[in-house]
Amino acid sequence: MSVLTAAVDQSVCAPLPVLGRDVTVPLVTGGEVTYAALDYAASAPALQRVWDDVAAYAPYYGSVHRGAGYLSQLSTDLFENARRTVAEFLGCRPADQVVFTRSTTDSLNLLARALPAGCQVFVFETEHHASLLPWRDAEVTFLDAPRTPRQAVETLERALADRAPHGPALVCVTGASNVTGELWPVRELAAAAHAHGARIVLDAAQLAPHHPVSVRELDVDWVAFSGHKLYAPFGSGVLAGRADWLTAADPYLAGGGASRKVTRREDGGVAVEWHESAARHEAGSPNVIGAYSIASACKALTEAGFDTLVARERQLIDTVRAGLAEVPEVRILSLFGDDAPRVGVISFVVEGWNSSHFAAALSAEYGIGVRDGLFCAHPLVRTLLGADPGTQGECGAPEAARGEKSLNAIRVSFGAGTPDEHVERFVRAVRELVRDGAKWRYRTEDGRCVPAV
Numbered sequence: 001m002s003v004l005t006a007a008v009d010q011s012v013c014a015p016l017p018v019l020g021r022d023v024t025v026p027l028v029t030g031g032e033v034t035y036a037a038l039d040y041a042a043s044a045p046a047l048q049r050v051w052d053d054v055a056a057y058a059p060y061y062g063s064v065h066r067g068a069g070y071l072s073q074l075s076t077d078l079f080e081n082a083r084r085t086v087a088e089f090l091g092c093r094p095a096d097q098v099v100f101t102r103s104t105t106d107s108l109n110l111l112a113r114a115l116p117a118g119c120q121v122f123v124f125e126t127e128h129h130a131s132l133l134p135w136r137d138a139e140v141t142f143l144d145a146p147r148t149p150r151q152a153v154e155t156l157e158r159a160l161a162d163r164a165p166h167g168p169a170l171v172c173v174t175g176a177s178n179v180t181g182e183l184w185p186v187r188e189l190a191a192a193a194h195a196h197g198a199r200i201v202l203d204a205a206q207l208a209p210h211h212p213v214s215v216r217e218l219d220v221d222w223v224a225f226s227g228h229k230l231y232a233p234f235g236s237g238v239l240a241g242r243a244d245w246l247t248a249a250d251p252y253l254a255g256g257g258a259s260r261k262v263t264r265r266e267d268g269g270v271a272v273e274w275h276e277s278a279a280r281h282e283a284g285s286p287n288v289i290g291a292y293s294i295a296s297a298c299k300a301l302t303e304a305g306f307d308t309l310v311a312r313e314r315q316l317i318d319t320v321r322a323g324l325a326e327v328p329e330v331r332i333l334s335l336f337g338d339d340a341p342r343v344g345v346i347s348f349v350v351e352g353w354n355s356s357h358f359a360a361a362l363s364a365e366y367g368i369g370v371r372d373g374l375f376c377a378h379p380l381v382r383t384l385l386g387a388d389p390g391t392q393g394e395c396g397a398p399e400a401a402r403g404e405k406s407l408n409a410i411r412v413s414f415g416a417g418t419p420d421e422h423v424e425r426f427v428r429a430v431r432e433l434v435r436d437g438a439k440w441r442y443r444t445e446d447g448r449c450v451p452a453v
Helices: 048-060 070-089 104-113 149-162 186-195 244-248 288-304 306-325 355-366 378-385 420-436
Strands: 024-026 032-034 097-101 120-124 139-143 169-174 199-203 222-226 237-241 259-264 270-274 330-332 345-350 371-373 409-413 442-445 448-451
Touching: 048 070, 048 288, 070 097, 070 237, 070 288, 097 104, 097 288, 104 199, 104 222, 104 237, 120 149, 139 149, 149 169, 149 186, 169 186, 186 199, 288 306, 306 330, 306 345, 306 420, 345 355, 345 378, 345 420, 355 371, 355 409, 355 420, 355 442, 355 448, 378 409
Parallel strands: 120 139, 120 169, 169 199, 199 222
Antiparallel strands: 024 032, 097 237, 222 237, 259 270, 330 345, 345 409, 371 409, 442 448
């Protein structure tokens, strides 16, 4: 049976309703088609449930924590209830803090600012830049890309065993790769970290939208994720976990909300007593709608049931992987091999094609949105492509790329809101483009491959 006719078992579950599911886009070849959003790893569409909840709250919007009026009190309750909802969603321990941030990147930079003096940081080269780059003021050990989950644990154990036997240490690891979609052995890595006196932070940006994440069960010290990958709007994120390093550190931002009491000193200066709660790192007027939207998404995913969502996504993954396997020119990128468990994130290259040209043709000729490039994980993609570390990444039109090695890849990603037709259209489009070539001419404009007009 062709993978295009092997439809997902509808008894598993239907796609969750998301914004934009009926949006149509023009094709360069004429006509319009319903847009197939297959770039969930960058930003997932907002759930309709989340948007409806935010719209219902919007007329009652008010500043939190410092107002006596009804709307301010209502907004404060909503904001703090959102914090409790997120804590429950993440399986936090009673003493853990939930800090609302702007994104995963913001969360990990906040934690980097809170590291105690002399802290050593251990991070695999396979990380997204959000978790690879924030540790500028620490002593950082970058670990080579492992080729099996077991090798990942062994690599970390050796590195931790070689470190100085005193002083604080932190391990940063992803839960699911934003390039390959492969799941990492988080619980085993956490055990290795703790056995050597280190702490661990989990970048769950790609994991939390697809699988349940429990701080308690995974035994991680912190977890970070973004709302815009969890079917909520842009501009909100979470850092949740142990309070001690966060409470001991200076506030991430200094200002109102973070300060508990401010007085003038006799010498004319200002003395500040900072909050010891999560508010310590939430200075300014917080993003109430962002926090509420994350909480709404957490509730929606929990009520839908992760067992059901995971089962359906596995079938979508099988459809895409089986379809790509039928095209000999396609090579799927992987660290851990074909049998590794993964989320709905798949990157690949096509022999004879520049990846930017291929992605542009998918968009312009089929109405399919994917991602091309190095996916803010440059060291990992270079490793997977077998590229020299200094090789320049490239985008370009076919006349500049035919016959040249393209140092970029194509990423297709999907999730709880993806209809069967979108992945089926994608597989069909890949097959047709490889077999027949693009129907349109393309050129490079501002570093992007676009249809020539």
